[in-house]
Amino acid sequence: MSYLKIDAIHKSFQEGLPVIKNFSLDIPKGQIISLVGESGSGKSTLLRIIAGLESRNEGEVYLDGTRIQNPKEQLVPGIDEIQLVFQDYHLYPKSTVEENILRPLLLFDKKYKESRLEMLLELLGLKAFRDKFPRHLSGGQQQKVAIGRALSVEPQVLLLDEPFSSLDTIQRRELIMELKTMFQNLGVTVLFVTHDLDDALQMTNDLVIMQKGKMIQKGHPEEIFSKPKNLYAAKLFSHLNPLPNKEKTYIRPSDVQLFKTSGIPARIIERQYLVHYNQLMVKLTDGTVWKIEDKKRVFAEGEKVFLKWEEEKEITFSKV
Numbered sequence: 001m002s003y004l005k006i007d008a009i010h011k012s013f014q015e016g017l018p019v020i021k022n023f024s025l026d027i028p029k030g031q032i033i034s035l036v037g038e039s040g041s042g043k044s045t046l047l048r049i050i051a052g053l054e055s056r057n058e059g060e061v062y063l064d065g066t067r068i069q070n071p072k073e074q075l076v077p078g079i080d081e082i083q084l085v086f087q088d089y090h091l092y093p094k095s096t097v098e099e100n101i102l103r104p105l106l107l108f109d110k111k112y113k114e115s116r117l118e119m120l121l122e123l124l125g126l127k128a129f130r131d132k133f134p135r136h137l138s139g140g141q142q143q144k145v146a147i148g149r150a151l152s153v154e155p156q157v158l159l160l161d162e163p164f165s166s167l168d169t170i171q172r173r174e175l176i177m178e179l180k181t182m183f184q185n186l187g188v189t190v191l192f193v194t195h196d197l198d199d200a201l202q203m204t205n206d207l208v209i210m211q212k213g214k215m216i217q218k219g220h221p222e223e224i225f226s227k228p229k230n231l232y233a234a235k236l237f238s239h240l241n242p243l244p245n246k247e248k249t250y251i252r253p254s255d256v257q258l259f260k261t262s263g264i265p266a267r268i269i270e271r272q273y274l275v276h277y278n279q280l281m282v283k284l285t286d287g288t289v290w291k292i293e294d295k296k297r298v299f300a301e302g303e304k305v306f307l308k309w310e311e312e313k314e315i316t317f318s319k320v
């Protein structure tokens with residue numbers, strides 16, 4: 001059932017140059033959805049529109065049936081029920097962790113403030129840091145404070161705008177796992193925006209792919225992996241090797257098998273040691289260069305190799 005309904009949103013900052021094009025998405029209550037798109041595809045603009053902080057030219061956003069107003073229709077843009085969290089935390093540098101989290105609760109009752117603060121510090125593992133200033137915290141801890149501040153007003157929806165981009169890979173993975181469980185326990189509806197597919201997959205199973213302001217595809221990653229709607233959606237998952245004799249048809253490096261005696265001949269021109277396999281660059285007889293995965297790490301640079309793959313693994317697009 002639709003809870004957060006984004007209905008045919010259209011947005012241009014300049015006449016004739018749309019940034020969001022007819023974008024619709026229904027998110028059921030309590031779901032976590034990842035929205036993946038390249039830089040400039042309109043992700044932040046869309047989040048700001050959903051939060052009521054940016055005006056839209058066409059379309060509507062509804063939360064549980066209530067229309068979200070455009071900023072111009074409100075005295076103070078935005079609503080408590082929908083909170084936006086940014087990549088660069090937006091913390092108050094001269095306020096402690098406690099003060100940052102309490103900031104949106106200025107007008108709330110003292111008892112409520114105290115209990116909400118204790119609950120959030122506990123939930124986010126920030127009790128030991130309550131009196132520290134943001135500059136004394138790691139990037140991950142600062143982002144937790146920003147999320148704590150967003151959660152202080154008990155929002156129904158959290159919009160996360162590339163919240164982990166400033167963190168290193170290990171910090172990111174740990175924080176995503178921790179937050180995912182927390183969001184599920186709180187029952188909050190989350191739209192997580194990122195340009196990193198790995199982060200998106202760590203956070204959720206439901207993916208939405210956006211390109212140039214349009215929704216390209218949505219669904220389970222497995223489905224998008226095997227039946228991508230376009231080259232951009234396909235390339236989010238891996239490199240694609242073009243088939244020499246078939247137009248607009250590709251094969252993923254992980255789907256190509258390597259043999260020593262039979263198959264399509266190629267010469268290894270480069271070998272790179274990666275975590276899970278050796279990545280080989282091979283030159284086919286027509287000069288095309290492919291990327292291949294040597295999972296057993298048995299092939300060497302300069303060696304001749306033979307390639308095979310199952311036809312059903314080939315990916316063909318009607319248009320690229």
Ligand SMILES: Nc1ncnc2c1ncn2[C@@H]1O[C@H](COP(=O)(O)OP(=O)(O)OP(=O)(O)O)[C@@H](O)[C@H]1O
Pocket residue numbers: 013019037038039040041042043044045046195
């Ligand atoms: N206030 C604005 N005025 C004019 N153009 C804008 C404004 N905000 C965004 N844009 C333009 O809209 C397009 C989409 O920007 P947006 O920040 O929404 O993309 P994004 O997908 O979030 O990108 P990134 O991942 O780099 O943050 C860009 O071309 C940007 O320059």
